[in-house]
Amino acid sequence: xxxxxxxxxxxxxxxxxxxxxxxxxxxxDLVGIxxxxxxxxxxxxxxxPHIVTLDITMPEMNGLTVLEEMIKIDPKVKVIVISALSDKxxxxxxxxxxxxxxIPKPFTTEDVQKTILKLAESI
Amino acid sequence: MNENDxxxxxxxxxxxxxxxxxxxxxxxxxxxxxxDPVVLExxxxxxxxxxxxxxxxxxxNAKLLSDLAKIMLQTDTVYNExxxxxxxxxxxxxxxxxxxxFGSEFLISVPVIVEGQARDIKLPDDIDSFVIPILWQDxxxxxxxxxx
Numbered sequence: 001x002x003x004x005x006x007x008x009x010x011x012x013x014x015x016x017x018x019x020x021x022x023x024x025x026x027x028x029d030l031v032g033i034x035x036x037x038x039x040x041x042x043x044x045x046x047x048x049p050h051i052v053t054l055d056i057t058m059p060e061m062n063g064l065t066v067l068e069e070m071i072k073i074d075p076k077v078k079v080i081v082i083s084a085l086s087d088k089x090x091x092x093x094x095x096x097x098x099x100x101x102x103i104p105k106p107f108t109t110e111d112v113q114k115t116i117l118k119l120a121e122s123i
Numbered sequence: 124m125n126e127n128d129x130x131x132x133x134x135x136x137x138x139x140x141x142x143x144x145x146x147x148x149x150x151x152x153x154x155x156x157x158x159d160p161v162v163l164e165x166x167x168x169x170x171x172x173x174x175x176x177x178x179x180x181x182x183x184n185a186k187l188l189s190d191l192a193k194i195m196l197q198t199d200t201v202y203n204e205x206x207x208x209x210x211x212x213x214x215x216x217x218x219x220x221x222x223x224x225f226g227s228e229f230l231i232s233v234p235v236i237v238e239g240q241a242r243d244i245k246l247p248d249d250i251d252s253f254v255i256p257i258l259w260q261d262x263x264x265x266x267x268x269x270x271x
Contacts, residue, residue, distance in 0.1 A: 011233065012212045014205050017196055057215065059233050084219025089227040105216045106143035109197070 037061025151256035160243035167214030187262035
């Protein structure tokens with residue numbers, strides 16, 4: 001059975017590490033980690049992940065712009081936006097732009113795990 | 124900035140530490156910042172624009188950040204890069220969470236990180252700055268807010 005390919009995008013190294021820890025079990029293949037939008041899009045085109053975790057506030061390219069580009073490249077991708085911008089309007093905006101889920105920071109590995117597992121069911 | 128704003132800052136800070144670590148933080152009585160520097164070993168600074176302009180920074184010694192990082196990463200070993208990064212992430216998360224109160228036109232920058240005790244962090248002279256002391260797991264930190 002094909003493993004679920006995951007790409008992690010966040011400019012914070014500690015957040016990237018916390019999300020990595022949520023990928024327990026051998027059904028996941030972490031195909032890339034990016035600290036900014038430009039490298040995220042390069043990795044996205046190259047590795048074609050099933051699921052992406054994506055921050056919004058990043059240098060140079062906002063995560064919502066990255067989200068739009070990813071959906072254009074692969075409309076089937078499942079993007080989980082994980083952001084400190086925890087207001088409802090931001091969450092709704094991300095979903096309207098094509099994200100499948102929104103997790104506000106601070107979060108736990110369990111929050112991410114549950115969301116990834118739920119999305120993985122439909123891959 | 125008014126008293127209500129400061130209450131929101133305090134509540135958001137307390138919630139952050141509880142949600143991020145499982146351990147509560149206590150905030151002391153806020154005060155207007157004087158010319159005395161409020162800077163510890165690591166500082167994460169966020170610029171605010173949009174409807175309200177200013178800066179918010181979180182400053183802490185390494186011990187608090189190290190203890191917090193160990194809990195968040197579920198590890199006994201943390202590195203300087205984790206501590207540096209975490210101070211920015213704390214500032215980013217507390218400030219970002221404030222959008223629940225101040226709305227989506229409360230625009231925040233990516234964090235700027237200052238390592239090493241600077242003489243002070245320069246804030247606009249024409250806006251009052253407020254200092255909120257924080258105590259988490261016997262470690263002291265400060266949230267400094269300079270907002271129109």
